[in-house]
Amino acid sequence: MKALIExxxxxxxxxxxxxxxxxxxxxxxxxxxxxxxxxxxxKVIGKNGRIAKAIRTVVYAAGTNTTKRIYLDIM
Structure with a gap:
């Protein structure tokens, strides 16, 4: 998952x-x-948070096969 985010x-x-x-x-x-x-x-957050939301959507979708909930924090 780390490689996907990177x-x-x-x-x-x-x-x-x-x-x-x-x-x-x-x-x-x-x-x-x-x-x-x-x-x-x-650039990572984007206008009105659109890019951050899209990144989170992809990461959450990739993690649906696990039993644990996945969260992504942008610092």
Whole structure:
């Protein structure tokens, strides 16, 4: 899942080497924290959050085969 998030985000940003995805697993959920360069935050979020919503939709759809709930936080 980390590779999927990186594959989606890296072409969107100016500093792809600063894209970092960390995973935190708990009992019933998995949280992925996406960190990008400060100049790229607006590009990842998009106008009115549309790009962030699209990224979350793809990640949630890819995680439907697991029993744990998946969350994506953009920092």
């Amino acid at each position: 594959t989606i985000v890296q072409p969107l940003v100016d500093y792809p080497e600063d894209v970092v995805v960390t995973e935190k697993e708990e009992d019933h959920k998995v949280t992925y924290h996406l960190t990008v360069h400060k100049d790229d935050v607006g």
